[in-house]
Amino acid sequence: xxxxxxxxxxxxxxxxxxxxxxxxxxxxxxxxxxxxxxxxxxxxxxxxxxxxxxxxxxxxxxxxxxxxxxxxxxxxxxxxxxxxxxxxxxxxxxxxxxxxxxxxxxxxxxxxxxxxxxxxxxxxxxxxxxxxxxxxxxxxxxxxxxxxxxxxxxxxxxxxxxxxxxxxxxxxxxxxxxxxxxxxxxxxxxxxxxxxxxxxxxxxxxxxxxxxxxxxxxxxxxxxxxxxxxxxxxxxxxxxxxxxxxxxxxxxxxxxxxxxxxxxxxxxxxxxxxxxxxxxxxxxxxxxxxxxxxxxxxxxxxxxxxxxxxxxxxxxxxxxxxxxxxxxxxxxxxxxxxxx
Ligand code: FES
Ligand SMILES: [Fe+2]
Numbered sequence: 001x002x003x004x005x006x007x008x009x010x011x012x013x014x015x016x017x018x019x020x021x022x023x024x025x026x027x028x029x030x031x032x033x034x035x036x037x038x039x040x041x042x043x044x045x046x047x048x049x050x051x052x053x054x055x056x057x058x059x060x061x062x063x064x065x066x067x068x069x070x071x072x073x074x075x076x077x078x079x080x081x082x083x084x085x086x087x088x089x090x091x092x093x094x095x096x097x098x099x100x101x102x103x104x105x106x107x108x109x110x111x112x113x114x115x116x117x118x119x120x121x122x123x124x125x126x127x128x129x130x131x132x133x134x135x136x137x138x139x140x141x142x143x144x145x146x147x148x149x150x151x152x153x154x155x156x157x158x159x160x161x162x163x164x165x166x167x168x169x170x171x172x173x174x175x176x177x178x179x180x181x182x183x184x185x186x187x188x189x190x191x192x193x194x195x196x197x198x199x200x201x202x203x204x205x206x207x208x209x210x211x212x213x214x215x216x217x218x219x220x221x222x223x224x225x226x227x228x229x230x231x232x233x234x235x236x237x238x239x240x241x242x243x244x245x246x247x248x249x250x251x252x253x254x255x256x257x258x259x260x261x262x263x264x265x266x267x268x269x270x271x272x273x274x275x276x277x278x279x280x281x282x283x284x285x286x287x288x289x290x291x292x293x294x295x296x297x298x299x300x301x302x303x304x305x306x307x308x309x310x311x312x313x314x315x316x317x318x319x320x321x322x323x324x325x326x327x328x329x330x331x332x333x334x335x336x337x338x339x340x
Contacts, residue, residue, distance in 0.1 A: 007317060009314040009315055009316060009317055010314065010315050010317075010324055010327075011312045011313070011314055011315075012186075012312050012313045012314065012315060012323075012327065013182065013312070013327050013330065013331070013338065013339075014311055014312050014338075014339050015305045015306075015308075015310055015311050015312070016311075016339040017180075017182065017330075017338050017339045018180040018182055018183055018262075018302065018305040018306070019180060019262050019263055019302075019305060019306045020262060020339055021261075021262055022339075023262065023338055023339050024180075024259070024261060024262035026334050026337045026338065027181075027259070027330070027333075027334060027338075028057050028058055028259075029057075030333050030334045030335070030337070031241050031330070031333045031334070032056070032057035032058070032241065032242075032259065033056075033057040033059075033141040033142060034140075034141075034142045034145055034333070035140065035142075035145065035151070035240075035241055035242075036131075036138040036139070036140045036145070036148050036151050036152075036243070037054075037056045037057070037138060037139055037140070037242065037243070037256060037258075038136055038137070038138050038243050038254065038256040038268075039052060039054035039056065039061065039063060039072075039137055039138065039139050039256075040052040040054065040063065040089070040136075040137045041135055041136055041137060041169060041270065042132060042135045042136075042137060043135075043169050044089045045063065045065040045070060045137065046065070047065060047091065048065055048066060048067055048106070049064070049065065049091050049092050049093055049106070050064070050065045050089075050090075050091050051063060051064040051065070051085055051089065051090060051091070051092060052088065052089045052137070053075055053085050053087065053088055053089070054088075054139070054258075055258055055260075056128075056139055056141060057141055058260075059074055059141065060074065060075040060076065060083060061073070061074060061075055061128055061139055062074075062075040062084060062085050063130055063137060063139065064092075064095065064106050065106075066106035066107060067106075070130050070132070070137065071106060071107055071108060071127070071130065072127070072128040072129065072130035072139045073108050073125040073126060073127055073128060074125065074126040074128060076125075076126065077097040077099065077102055078102070078110065078123040078124070078125065078126075079097065079099070079100060079102045079113065079123075080099065080100070082097050082098065082099035082100075083098075084096075084097055084098070084104070084125075086098070100114065101114050102114070104124070104125055108124045108125035108127055109121075109124050110123045110124050110125075128140070128141060129141075129142075129143070129145075131147065131148035131149070132148070133148055133149070133152050133155075133156070134156075134159070134164045134165060135164060135165055136254065138243075151239070152239065154215055154216065154218075154219045154239075155219065155237055155239050155243075155245065158219075158221060158235065158237055159235075159237070159245065159247060162235075162247040162252065163274065164247075164252060164272075166274055167251050167252055167272035167273060167274055168272060168273055168274075168276050169270055169271070169272050170251075170271050170272060170273050170276060170279035170284075171269075171270070171271045171279065171284055172268075172269065172270050172271075173268075173269050173288075174266055174267065174268050174269070175266070175267045175269070175291065175292075175295065176260075176264065176265070176266055176267075177264070177265045177266075177267065177295045177298060177299060178263060178264060178265075178299050178302060179263070179264075179265050179295070179298045179299055179301075179302040180259075180262055180263060180265070180302060180305070181241075181242070181257055181259040181265050182326075182327075182330065183298045183301055183302050183305065184257060184265055184267075184294070184295075184298050185241070185242075185257070185326055186323050186326065186327070187294055187297065187298050187301075188238065188244070188294070189212065189220065189238075189320070189322035189323040189325070189326045190212060190319055190320050190322050190323055191207070191210040191212060191222065191224070191319075192316070192319040192320065193297065194207055194210065195207060197293050197294070197297050198290050198293050198294075200286065200289060200290065201290050203227070204226060204227055205224040205225065205226055205227060206224060206225045206226070206227050207224070209223075209224050209225040210222070210223075210224040211223050211224070212321060212322040214321055214322060214324075214325040217240075217325065217328070217329055217332070218239060218240045218329060219237065219238070219239055219240070220237070220238040220240070220322050220325065220326075221235065221236070221237055222235075222236040222237075222238070222322075223235055223236065234246055234247055234248040234249075235247050235248075240326060240329050241257075241329070241330075241333075242256055242257040242258070243255075243256055244256075244257075250273060250274060250275070250278050251271065251272045251273035251274055251278065251279075252271075252272050253269060253270065253271045253272070253287065254269070254270050254272075255267060255268065255269050255270075256268045263302070263306075267291065267295075269291075271284055271287070315327075
C-alpha cells in the first residue's frame with residue numbers, strides 16, 4: 001500500500017537568534033535600516049516648525065515641517081553629537097542645538113556655528129528619506145530602498161475601502177516588553193493561540209472563520225468574523241517587518257514595533273475613530289487587554305528561548321503559515337547570516 005507523503009513541517013529559527021547581540025546587529029542593518037518605519041501622523045506636523053522624533057533601527061531621527069515639505073534628519077548635531085530635539089513631538093521656531101548653540105535651517109543647512117570659521121556647507125544635518133501614506137509619516141534609512149508607495153502597494157489596495165482620512169486620532173500609547181522583536185512577531189503571525197491566550201477575544205470572534213493569508217513575501221492579512229454582538233470584525237494587515245494596521249467600520253489602530261536591542265521591544269499604538277464619540281475607554285481598554293495577554297505569553301516564551309535547553313521547534317503548515325512566511329522573510333533579508 002502506498003504511504004501518504006506529507007510535507008515536512010519547517011523548523012523554527014534557532015533560539016539563539018532571539019537573544020544574541022550579533023543577530024540583532026545583522027537584523028538592525030539588513031532589516032530595520034532597509035525598510036520603511038512609521039514615525040507618526042500628519043496631525044502632529046501641520047505648521048512650519050512642528051516636529052516629531054523617533055528611533056529607527058536604533059538611530060534617533062527627527063522629522064520637521066518646513067514651509068513646503070517634511071524634512072527628516074538624524075537627530076544629531078554635527079558639532080559634538082548632541083541630540084537637537086529632546087521631546088517626542090513639539091514646535092520650534094529655530095533649529096538650534098541645545099548644547100553649544102549651532103543653528104540649522106529647517107532644511108538641515110548649518111546657518112550659524114558660534115566662534116568657528118568652518119565651511120558651513122560641509123556640516124549640514126544628515127538627511128533621511130521621509131514620505132507619507134494616507135496621513136501617516138514614514139522614514140527609511142536606505143537610499144536605495146523602493147519608494148514608500150511601492151513598499152505599501154499591497155497594503156494600499158487592501159485598505160482602499162476604508163476612509164482613513166476621515167479618522168481622528170484619539171489616543172497614542174507605547175508599551176514595552178522584555179522580548180526579542182521576533183518573539184512578538186511569531187506570536188502575531190498566528191491566531192492559533194487565541195482560544196488559549198485571549199479568552200475575551202475568543203468570545204467575540206468566530207475562531208472557525210479566522211484566516212491568515214500570506215500575500216507575497218512581505219504582507220499578511222488576518223481576518224475573522226465577529227460573533228453576534230462582538231466588537232472585532234475587521235481587517236488586520238501586517239506589512240513586514242513592523243507596520244500593523246487594523247481597520248474596522250468605526251476606525252482603525254496602527255502599530256509600529258521598535259526593537260530596542262535583542263531582548264527589548266517597544267510597541268507604539270495609535271487609535272483612530274471616524275466619530276470621536278466612539279473613542280470610549282472600554283473599546284481601548286479591551287484592545288489593550290489583548291495586547292497585554294500577548295506580551296505576557298511572549299515574555300514567558302522569551303525566558304525559555306534564553307534558558308538554553310530549547311533550540312529549534314517545528315511549525316504547523318495548517319495554523320502557522322504566517323510564522324513560516326515571517327521566518328523566511330527574516331532569513332532571506334539576512335541572507336543566511338542569522339545564527340545557525
Ligand atoms: S553639540 Fe551641538 S552645538 Fe555642540
Ligand atoms: Fe495574540
